[in-house]
Amino acid sequence: xxxxxxGSQTVSFQNPPSILSTASIVGPKEGEGPLKDYFDLIxxxxxxxxxxxxxxxxxLQIEAVRMAISSAKIxxxxxxxxxxxxxxxQIIASSxxxxxxxxxxxxxxxxxxxxxESLSIGSMLIDGGYADKIVCAxxxxxxxxxxQYRFPLEHGNQRPLTSQWTVTGAGASVLSSSGxxxxxxxxxxxxxxxxxxxxxxxxxxxxxxxxxDVIVQHFKDTGFKPTDYDLIITGDLASLGKEIAEDLIAQxxxxxxxxxSDCGIEIFDNEKQDTHAGGxxxxxSAVVFNGYIFKQLKQKKLNKVLLISTGALLSPTSTQQGESxxxxxxxxxxxxxxx
Amino acid sequence: xxxxxxGSQTVSFQNPPSILSTASIVGPKEGEGPLKDYFDLIxxxxxxxxxxxxxxxxxLQIEAVRMAISSAKIxxxxxxxxxxxxxxxQIIASSxxxxxxxxxxxxxxxxxxxxxESLSIGSMLIDGGYADKIVCAxxxxxxxxxxQYRFPLEHGNQRPLTSQWTVTGAGASVLSSSGxxxxxxxxxxxxxxxxxxxxxxxxxxxxxxxxxDVIVQHFKDTGFKPTDYDLIITGDLASLGKEIAEDLIAQxxxxxxxxxSDCGIEIFDNEKQDTHAGGxxxxxSAVVFNGYIFKQLKQKKLNKVLLISTGALLSPTSTQQGESxxxxxxxxxxxxxxx
Numbered sequence: 001x002x003x004x005x006x007g008s009q010t011v012s013f014q015n016p017p018s019i020l021s022t023a024s025i026v027g028p029k030e031g032e033g034p035l036k037d038y039f040d041l042i043x044x045x046x047x048x049x050x051x052x053x054x055x056x057x058x059x060l061q062i063e064a065v066r067m068a069i070s071s072a073k074i075x076x077x078x079x080x081x082x083x084x085x086x087x088x089x090q091i092i093a094s095s096x097x098x099x100x101x102x103x104x105x106x107x108x109x110x111x112x113x114x115x116x117e118s119l120s121i122g123s124m125l126i127d128g129g130y131a132d133k134i135v136c137a138x139x140x141x142x143x144x145x146x147x148q149y150r151f152p153l154e155h156g157n158q159r160p161l162t163s164q165w166t167v168t169g170a171g172a173s174v175l176s177s178s179g180x181x182x183x184x185x186x187x188x189x190x191x192x193x194x195x196x197x198x199x200x201x202x203x204x205x206x207x208x209x210x211x212x213d214v215i216v217q218h219f220k221d222t223g224f225k226p227t228d229y230d231l232i233i234t235g236d237l238a239s240l241g242k243e244i245a246e247d248l249i250a251q252x253x254x255x256x257x258x259x260x261s262d263c264g265i266e267i268f269d270n271e272k273q274d275t276h277a278g279g280x281x282x283x284x285s286a287v288v289f290n291g292y293i294f295k296q297l298k299q300k301k302l303n304k305v306l307l308i309s310t311g312a313l314l315s316p317t318s319t320q321q322g323e324s325x326x327x328x329x330x331x332x333x334x335x336x337x338x339x
Numbered sequence: 340x341x342x343x344x345x346g347s348q349t350v351s352f353q354n355p356p357s358i359l360s361t362a363s364i365v366g367p368k369e370g371e372g373p374l375k376d377y378f379d380l381i382x383x384x385x386x387x388x389x390x391x392x393x394x395x396x397x398x399l400q401i402e403a404v405r406m407a408i409s410s411a412k413i414x415x416x417x418x419x420x421x422x423x424x425x426x427x428x429q430i431i432a433s434s435x436x437x438x439x440x441x442x443x444x445x446x447x448x449x450x451x452x453x454x455x456e457s458l459s460i461g462s463m464l465i466d467g468g469y470a471d472k473i474v475c476a477x478x479x480x481x482x483x484x485x486x487q488y489r490f491p492l493e494h495g496n497q498r499p500l501t502s503q504w505t506v507t508g509a510g511a512s513v514l515s516s517s518g519x520x521x522x523x524x525x526x527x528x529x530x531x532x533x534x535x536x537x538x539x540x541x542x543x544x545x546x547x548x549x550x551x552d553v554i555v556q557h558f559k560d561t562g563f564k565p566t567d568y569d570l571i572i573t574g575d576l577a578s579l580g581k582e583i584a585e586d587l588i589a590q591x592x593x594x595x596x597x598x599x600s601d602c603g604i605e606i607f608d609n610e611k612q613d614t615h616a617g618g619x620x621x622x623x624s625a626v627v628f629n630g631y632i633f634k635q636l637k638q639k640k641l642n643k644v645l646l647i648s649t650g651a652l653l654s655p656t657s658t659q660q661g662e663s664x665x666x667x668x669x670x671x672x673x674x675x676x677x678x
């Protein structure tokens with residue numbers, strides 16, 4: 001096993017999986033944001049004809065998976081595994097999507113880190129020879145998340161400026177043992193880090209140390225420098241968390257400022273769209289990666305990207321019981337070249 | 340990849356991972372059941388000194404992981420990945436356990452199928468060369484599950500005879516790239532199957548078709564016959580679900596009756612302990628496998644076992660929205676011999 005394990009938390013691939021295709025579907029608000037031209041589909045109302053937001057979220061995921069498969073010019077029966085997760089209790093968006101899709105299903109929960117968790121496991125299963133084609137998918141929905149994690153929307157409560165806006169959207173990637181670039185070449189799996197923050201409206205700060213930790217570990221394990229990347233992009237730290245992460249990374253001797261961004265910052269125009277600190281949710285890094293970043297890689301506008309989806313591992317129960325909010329993040333290198 | 344993929348849903352291993360050690364911790368009621376002599380630790384009260392049942396469940400998982408690691412005569416820093424999940428919203432039992440354990444963490448959600456989901460992914464990551472040592476762990480707790488899925492315990496509601504009793508307990512397995520038997524030799528990953536049952540007090544029937552489907556697929560993919568196994572054991576179908584699964588498997592031409600049991604039946608004496616249809620919960624197959632079955636394998640009383648943890652993918656929200664209960668199951672072959 002020694003040759004694949006580069007360091008304490010990173011593996012590199014001998015036959016790096018290709019990302020054959022991706023798909024991204026977003027809600028109306030995301031469809032008015034700065035990345036609107038990159039999404040594959042923008043739905044016009046946030047229930048998409050379903051009788052609950054939860055059912056809409058499941059439909060977002062199902063349709064994103066189907067669009068990605070169709071765009072890869074393959075059929076559903078060729079998929080060996082569906083790796084999916086979401087924010088809902090018992091990940092029902094994903095389970096009900098898997099019921100429809102009828103693929104061998106491995107359910108994941110990493111809160112908003114699920115996109116890179118699924119890409120990490122999916123890459124290992126393909127490079128390891130256990131699968132030829134895998135779909136990785138995640139979703140979130142503003143209205144399902146608000147009523148589950150915070151307050152009924154009808155309550156109309158005020159949102160503090162540190163709060164983030166859960167992205168309505170789903171993203172899916174088809175990984176394959178054969179195909180052209182971009183490839184997933186490295187995976188760094190994160191540990192749970194808890195800076196002791198108890199404010200569920202300040203999740204960027206709660207997740208920043210986990211993001212910083214896995215990014216620094218990635219540099220140590222691989223020997224890569226920040227400037228080896230065209231883009232280093234975290235999942236949903238948003239404006240406040242991004243600043244903290246950048247500081248923490250600098251304290252460890254790595255200056256990422258020239259290449260560093262955050263999906264939660266890119267997806268909304270916070271001033272015009274009143275989204276406060278920025279976007280969040282499993283869907284945030286999912287649609288920014290599967291929509292915007294993948295297309296930039298295909299067009300060679302970006303050639304090497306480090307994507308780090310970031311998760312806050314709280315539940316309303318843990319918050320009510322006085323627990324602080326642990327964070328986690330997983331980093332995935334996506335590159336047009338094989339090193 | 341062709342050599343490892345045996346059929347549409349099964350993979351076999353070239354360097355099958357050893358199960359180095361296991362640990363099981365159960366609550367007082369489980370500690371009075373028929374398998375009491377096989378558990379590594381029986382706690383004397385169901386909060387184990389913690390100020391909430393949720394914190395107790397996390398402690399069960401942490402201590403089971405530590406006992407398994409200690410029993411393998413290794414140290415925590417040697418663990419490459421912790422794969423864990425549970426039934427709680429946002430799998431907080433596992434996330435808070437991972438916060439304490441400080442190992443690279445991949446969170447899973449497969450409801451009560453999580454034990455074999457974690458063993459499946461863990462085996463692929465070890466055989467694939469991405470890890471030398473992995474811990475797989477799951478837990479459940481009667482009191483956390485009741486208040487989350489059903490009613491406050493103080494409500495004292497009656498339980499129908501089809502209902503099951505969520506096991507209080509946690510189990511952990513240490514997988515290793517080297518070591519002696521038993522080995523995990525095959526893994527069959529299940530699809531989500533929904534027979535249309537809407538009664539959350541009849542989960543055995545809801546999960547039975549998924550169990551039957553993955554067992555039959557396992558036979559088709561591997562060419563194994565039921566009698567190749569000393570024991571074929573489902574997770575928590577309990578008395579009603581087991582009968583249905585056995586019938587469905589027979590309809591496909593496989594007679595498993597001489598070797599087939601269910602962890603939910605083995606763990607309690609249903610008549611004496613008033614547990615109705617039997618045990619359930621992620622902890623059910625976790626403690627029966629990591630407690631009873633593993634010891635039987637080590638003592639060569641059993642030599643080849645097919646373990647099929649079974650999950651009901653419902654949430655209170657999906658039930659309230661009129662959804663039926665989809666099931667899933669994953670099968671893992673554990674054998675003292677390499678075929």
